[in-house]
Amino acid sequence: MKNVFFMLFLFVGFTAFSQTAYEKAMTEKIATVQQHKTPDEFTALTNDFKRIGDKEKTQWLPYYYAAFASIQKGRLAMREGKKEELDPIADEAQKYLDLAMELNKDSAENLVLQKMIHSLKMMVNPQQRFMSEGMLAADALSKAEKIDAENPRITLMKAEDTYYTPEQFGGSKTKGLELFQKALDQFKVYQPKSSLDPNWGKAEAEYFLANKP
Known part of the structure; x- marks a missing residue:
């Protein structure tokens, strides 16, 4: 019986430690998001969040932040007039957002990012893409508002x-x-x-x- 309790104690302790390690890693990375200024920095941050997500497997937030870091890289490219970079960056962000959505369906936060991805794609050619990507962006935001007004x-x-x-x-x-x-x-x-x-x-x-x- 003592051995059973001892093993249970180790399991609980290990689980708590794992959760703490995950939270610590996420907290450290989240704190740096607004500090990054270059595409390479955002790419590295995206990869860091992906690694956390691949390790945890059931947590949606690492993939959410991987998508968010990619979107921030896209918004930087947009401000610099590099429209040719927006589609591939948006596709990269979509890949991670899809993973986050699989783990957390009907999330207003995920839908906000979906809106931002469609907006990035629209900005490649606003006149041509407003009725496609622009409408999809508006739809995603409308769905988010219904969930969390x-x-x-x-x-x-x-x-x-x-x-x-x-x-x-x-x-x-x-x-x-x-x-x-x-x-x-x-x-x-x-x-x-x-x-x-x-x-x-x-x-x-x-x-x-x-x-x-």
């Missing part, structure tokens, strides 16, 4: 779209800034489900509000 990242995505869309197509910098303010207000009260769950976006809302045209 108070999620500030959903409002942040709406703010970006409204701010950057020309007025003749329904956009408005004024309305965009109003949505950035709404997102910031939501960030003040919104609670992530865990310390590892997505909590990004507040700095972007603050940036736009601090740099009003």
